[in-house]
Amino acid sequence: MIMRYSLKFPTLVQYFFVLGNSIFLHFRFWKVPQQTNSYMSNKWPLKLPCAYLNTQESSRIETFLKRIQDG
Secondary structure, three states, X not given: OHHHHHHHHHHHHHHHHHXXXXXXXXXXXXXXXXXXXXXXXXXXXXXXXXXXXXXXXXXXXXXXXXXXXXX
């Protein structure tokens, strides 16, 4: 019975070691996507007002599609 628990103990240690490494890597590289997302979100306000203004100019679908293709 003691041998059973001694065999499970190293696997438990390995489990926590792998879990700790994965948590460390998750928080270590979390800042990289955040910076790219903030960079991309800075570009969105430049594109969205133009699309919003194009939709407000005319209610007909033909001119709406034509203006977006020209822009």
